[in-house]
Structures are given as C-alpha cells and as structure tokens.
Amino acid sequence: MQRHGRSVLSTLCGVSAAATQGGSRRLGAPDRLSGLDASFLYNETATEHMHTLKLAVLDPPEVTLTTDAMREAIGSRMERWPAFVRRVVRVPGDLHHPVWVNSAELDLDHHVVTERIPDPGDDAAMDLAVGRLAGVPLDRSRPLWQVVLLEGRADGRMAVLVKLHHCVADGLAANALLQGLVGDGAPPPGAGEPTPTPGGRRLLADASVDLVADLRRLPAVMAGVRRATGRRSQVLADLRRSGGELPPRPILDTPRTSLNRAISAERSVATTRIDLRPVLEVRAREEVSVNDVFLTLVGGALTDVLRSRGEHPHSSLTASVPVASEVPDPGGADLRRSGNKLSNLFVSLHTELTDPTERLHAVHTATSSAKRLHDALGAEVMESLLAYTPPKPYRWAMKAYSGLDLADRHRAPANVIASNVPGPRESLEVAGARIVDFYSAGPVLEGIGVNVTAWSYTDHMDIMVIACARALPEPRRVTDAMCRELARLSS
16 A cells, blocks of 8 residues: 555655756755746636646555545655645745745645545546536645545545646646656655745845846847747748748637636536547548647537537637647656646637548648747747746736636637647556546636646546536536547548
C-alpha cells in the first residue's frame, strides 16, 4: 500500500521543487511566481476558478483505500513534493508578483477528504459529484491543492479527484510526473525546511530589487517583441499571397452562441472513454494528426448541441488550443515538474462544413496555419510581457469584468477551450489497483463556458468536458456527440 499509494497519490497531486520560472533567485529570497504563473491567480474571481482537475478511476484494490491511508501516504512524502507545502504570499500593496513560502504546518484533514458519490453510483453520478467539487475554489491561505476520495461507485471501483491550482503546474508538468512514475528515475529535489513567512518590509525590499532588475531587462524584452511582431507580419503576408488560411482573430471572428456568456460559479462535468484505435486509423488514412481528429470531434459535437437549441452560427466556431511552449527532453531527463510554460493557438473548427472528413482536412489546414503564426510570434513573447503585469490593476480589472457580467456584452475570444494531452502509454497502479481511466480538465473562462480536454492513457483517450452549468447544464450531450462524430469519421 505504501509504495504504490505514495507514488501515484504524489503524482496525481503533483509538482516538484524549483517551482517557478523567472522568480527570485537571490540567496535566501523566497521564490517569486513568474508573471505567467501569477496570472492564473489574478484571473481568479468568484465565478472563474483557476484550478485544474485530475480524476483517476481505479479497479477495486485488494486493500481498501481509505482517507487515513491517503493522508499517511501523502504526509510521509511531503518533504519530497514541494507542491504539498508551498503556499502563496502576496506582497504588501501588490507591488510585485507573490512569492512561494514553505508552510510550517499542513492540515491534512483539510487537504485530503472523502466525498460520497450519489445514487445510483454510475459514471453520471460520479460526474455530478466532480462537477459540484469543481465549483468550489481552493483556499488561498493554504497550499493550493486538495485530494478527494470518491466513494460509492456501484461497480466497486474507486475514484480519486485532485484539484490543483493552475499557478502550480500545467498539463505537461503533471504528465512528466506520471511518466516518471513508471520508470526508475531519480526522485525530485526536496521541498526544504519550512520557510518563515517574510515580513512586510522584507517582501517590499525584495520586490523593489526585483522590479529594478525587471526594468533593466525591459529594453531587451521590447526588442524581442518587435522582432516577433515583424516575423508575425511576414507570415501573415505569406499566407495572404499564397491564398492560405488566416487564423481566426480572437473576438472579431468568433460567432455568438449560448455557450459563450458570463459564467456562474457552478460547474457541470461529463466524462467518456474513446478507443484510440479508430482515432489512429483515421489519422493514418487521412494523413492528419491526432489533435486534428480531436478538434474535428469537438467542433462537430458543439455544432450538434447548438443545433438542438435552434442555433446556427453565422460563421465557423473557433477554439482556443493550449500548447506547450517548450519541447520536453525525449530522454526523460530533467523534466519540468512545476510551473507553466504555455501559449495558445486560435483555430477555426470549420463547423460550416457538414461532412466530417471534409471538415477534418479543413481543420488540418487551419491548425497548420495557426502553428506557423504561433512559431513566428514565439511563445516566449507573451510570457515575457506578463512579467510586467501590475498585480493590483490586473486583479481589480478581472473582478470588475466578472462582477459586471461584461462577457455578455461582446463576442468571446473563442467558442471553446480544447486541449489534447498525450498521457502515459503504460498502465499505472495504486495500492495494487489498476488505474483504468485518467481524466484531466482545465478551467472555464469568462465568455468561454466549455472546456474539453482529452488525455490519452494506454490504448484509449479519456475525455472530460467541464462547463459553466448555466451555459451547458448537460455536458454529456457533448461527449455523446463526440462518440457519434468519431463513428461518422470511421465509416
């Protein structure tokens, strides 16, 4: 129990040491969140929760997995998994981005809890429980994670839900932990000794030093922005000359739908499993990527849902597609286990096309153009600019935007967030119980009320749809429609 339980539970919860990119590195100074990591804190409001979800469904273990056993397993490994002990501390007056400090105490009774899946204990009931838990934000005064043991499945299986704030880790970092679990790699660096919470004067002094350093780097950052803007303009000109497809412009090219509105705090969730074989067969036959197939399924499913509501958007739906802004080491060494290295593609889903195969090829062309533009601009541009985001105005603007429901007054940046994450190809175990499904989901945003995440695991693709319950109270209609779309593509 200890060996398996600790590893997988730590993996599910997890990130590891050197958490932030671009943070303070002075001797004795706390780690400062990067601008990108901190932006996930600033974006959080009463209705926009910025935690991510990981949901593992387990075959019945030989020894019952209990909350006490989970607490013991996690508690015994805290010194090796800094995400368990790190909490965010704000700088007085929000002069700079917050810092991480190691908590002296950790209340495992708060962080590891048990919830009962309602009757009849099937997948739909589990999704209902997950949706309710997804609508509860994490406590900022504590380390930003929680593990929930979900009991009461009628088939005897158990489920473990992990809520992890996006400022702690992105999907690639979490996946690195999962991949490392099945190997014999070295354990991550330790969390270190508890860090006394710095006093206000120390926080202000450190922030002032870091601000001066940031200002010294600003000319080089702006020069990089100018170069990236020039490359972007060149790619756009090349696409226009060649008759290529221009990526959709956020807001300007996004059609209005009932899925795109100011969001509420409540969440709805649906999960499904798709066999990876027909996806790979379609990929090979049509000479496209797995991500192209996934986006085609998402576009077709959302179109089906909108048509059932009597909606016929005047133009194609668009997707915001998170992409990793770094290439992982193929050898598996020195994998990043924390922080965010993300950028974004805006892709047309070509939902104006009714034939799924024709739409698939159009999506392939669209993603190719979006990648060209993304590569020209460079993922580091947005990350470097976010370092200069003033925390207080950013946080105030987001709260005002959310509180006034301003997302209802303009078109959304995109119609859906769609993410496809390659996961472990080998089966994992916890406490002798095989993990049969592993789902993942990111947050929904103001104006973008639906997030669809696919996580490939062994021979199938686990898909979780999380939505604002007001925009999409029945997300299972999306997962069911995705299965129908795959059947159409495969025929």
